[in-house]
Amino acid sequence: MRAQFAKTITDLCEHNDRVILLYGDVGGWAFRNVPRAINCGISEQAMVSMAGGLAKAGMIPVVYTIAPFLAERAFEQIKVNAYNNLPVIYVTVGASYDYGTMGATHHCPADIATLYNVPGLGLLCPGAPMEADAMLRQAVDSGAAWYMRLSIERGGRDYGDVLQIGRAIVYQSGSIAAAIIAVGNSIAQVTQAVRDMPEMTVIYLPTVRPLDTETIRSQCAGKPVLLIEPFYTTLYADIAACGVGNIIGLSPRREFIRHYGTQRQMTKASGIYYADIRSALWAIYPVMTA
Amino acid sequence: MNLNHLKREIVNATQAAHTGHVPSALSVLDIIYVMYHNAMQSDDRFVLSKGHAALALYAVLADIGVISHEAFMAFGTRDSICGGHPDSVTIPSVEFSTGSLGHGLGMAAGLAIGLHGPRVFCLIGDGEMQEGATLEALRLVGSMALPVTVILDNNATHPCRGAVDIFQAYGFTTVECNGHNHDALTQCLEYRSGPLAVIANTIKGNGIARMMAEPAAWHSRAPTAPEAAEMIAELTP
Numbered sequence: 301m302r303a304q305f306a307k308t309i310t311d312l313c314e315h316n317d318r319v320i321l322l323y324g325d326v327g328g329w330a331f332r333n334v335p336r337a338i339n340c341g342i343s344e345q346a347m348v349s350m351a352g353g354l355a356k357a358g359m360i361p362v363v364y365t366i367a368p369f370l371a372e373r374a375f376e377q378i379k380v381n382a383y384n385n386l387p388v389i390y391v392t393v394g395a396s397y398d399y400g401t402m403g404a405t406h407h408c409p410a411d412i413a414t415l416y417n418v419p420g421l422g423l424l425c426p427g428a429p430m431e432a433d434a435m436l437r438q439a440v441d442s443g444a445a446w447y448m449r450l451s452i453e454r455g456g457r458d459y460g461d462v463l464q465i466g467r468a469i470v471y472q473s474g475s476i477a478a479a480i481i482a483v484g485n486s487i488a489q490v491t492q493a494v495r496d497m498p499e500m501t502v503i504y505l506p507t508v509r510p511l512d513t514e515t516i517r518s519q520c521a522g523k524p525v526l527l528i529e530p531f532y533t534t535l536y537a538d539i540a541a542c543g544v545g546n547i548i549g550l551s552p553r554r555e556f557i558r559h560y561g562t563q564r565q566m567t568k569a570s571g572i573y574y575a576d577i578r579s580a581l582w583a584i585y586p587v588m589t590a
Numbered sequence: 591m592n593l594n595h596l597k598r599e600i601v602n603a604t605q606a607a608h609t610g611h612v613p614s615a616l617s618v619l620d621i622i623y624v625m626y627h628n629a630m631q632s633d634d635r636f637v638l639s640k641g642h643a644a645l646a647l648y649a650v651l652a653d654i655g656v657i658s659h660e661a662f663m664a665f666g667t668r669d670s671i672c673g674g675h676p677d678s679v680t681i682p683s684v685e686f687s688t689g690s691l692g693h694g695l696g697m698a699a700g701l702a703i704g705l706h707g708p709r710v711f712c713l714i715g716d717g718e719m720q721e722g723a724t725l726e727a728l729r730l731v732g733s734m735a736l737p738v739t740v741i742l743d744n745n746a747t748h749p750c751r752g753a754v755d756i757f758q759a760y761g762f763t764t765v766e767c768n769g770h771n772h773d774a775l776t777q778c779l780e781y782r783s784g785p786l787a788v789i790a791n792t793i794k795g796n797g798i799a800r801m802m803a804e805p806a807a808w809h810s811r812a813p814t815a816p817e818a819a820e821m822i823a824e825l826t827p
Binding site: 338340341343345346347348349350351352353354355356357358359361376377380383384385 | 678679685686687690692693694695696697698699700701702703704705722723726727729730734
């Protein structure tokens with residue numbers, strides 16, 4: 301998704317004079333052809349404030365760095381930009397545990413849960429490269445402020461051709477009274493978990509906020525739901541407010557992971573691997589075959 | 591030039607609202623006055639990064655008619671456009687809603703880049719020089735040679751140590767003056783060939799004896815009606 305982001309932002313800057321990329325001394329080589337880019341150096345807080353200033357001047361700033369350095373280190377600056385109604389687009393890489401050999405300073409399972417507390421900030425979690433492309437283009441056109449979380453974990457099908465910010469995607473509509481809600485790129489592990497279960501309804505949420513409550517209600521009302529979030533749980537209450545039945549949540553535990561490994565190994569360590577999802581399905585679908 | 595008429599307004603507004611940072615406003619009032627009357631050219635912008643000096647900004651904006659006198663006197667009331675810190679959403683001439691120290695200069699830098707030409711003036715307090723985010727922004731303004739003027743409200747009671755060296759290290763042309771002398775400020779602010787730092791040496795609570803004597807005690811203390819009456823008398827020729 302990071303490579304696609306570089307292509308998309310290059311294209312956007314070439315065709316829209318208002319778009320400008322700011323990055324925190326990461327990914328520089330990928331951005332070598334971006335016509336309007338500022339390497340702000342290792343100064344994430346000033347970078348976010350500068351993005352606010354650029355938005356005030358009528359530009360469309362896109363800010364890029366590794367997730368914890370934006371969502372955690374520069375959280376207050378993001379809050380102040382939102383308080384000023386400034387339409388800034390924040391894009392990060394690393395997600396929860398992509399930097400699996402780097403230790404928890406480079407992990408950010410908390411980004412969505414933390415930024416959920418910034419009023420007015422939309423939250424986007426594409427599951428595939430062209431989805432990220434579509435979301436960034438729509439975000440640029442929207443005039444609003446967004447946070448988009450990129451990851452190397454990606455789903456099977458790329459919904460970039462049909463994806464709309466704010467709309468859920470019905471991955472499959474099943475016959476039984478149970479559903480899985482796959483938030484963001486947990487769709488990758490979810491689709492593996494249910495590959496032999498066409499009877500299971502699966503709703504894919506590439507947009508965390510605003511939540512597509514209409515689709516959730518129409519597909520899941522009254523049904524027990526398995527809610528998979530690839531980050532510290534954030535949506536439990538909002539899903540519950542949609543009139544679904546019992547909710548079983550699967551998300552990374554709020555613990556630092558002190559093991560090192562590939563992103564795949566870290567996904568297993570955080571407890572949202574497809575095998576974990578498969579096991580958890582018993583709670584909402586007791587008659588399924590093993 | 592004596593701004594006692596504006597200082598009286600500040601005292602009245604604070605007393606009525608039972609809230610306000612008067613000494614901080616008094617230390618920057620001359621700077622902001624010079625900003626709007628002498629220093630800024632038509633497309634230039636002003637950022638009050640030291641947001642708690644809001645009363646000084648409101649006094650000047652009311653004086654030049656950008657906000658109404660009624661709006662200024664409604665300071666701190668429930669639906670006032672004049673809150674304890676300035677709000678860009680309620681007052682269009684306020685570039686950014688500040689209040690948390692250390693954010694304004696980075697925002698001013700981004701504004702300068704985006705405007706392609708006009709100068710952005712950013713007033714910071716000596717306390718803000720302690721914030722890492724301020725230093726990050728100084729580095730970016732200096733290294734990108736932005737058309738930004740930083741005015742440092744350098745209170746005598748706790749000035750920023752080494753301010754001249756700090757600004758120069760970050761690539762700013764640096765000058766120093768009495769922050770209550772309008773001619774000196776105007777002259778210092780004339781430079782427009784790149785990043786400029788004006789170290790304005792000021793007195794917190796300037797003009798009100800009790801506040802100058804105990805600036806910390808009066809930092810966010812609104813005068814009672816009898817106290818305000820005394821202060822008004824002191825500010826009346």
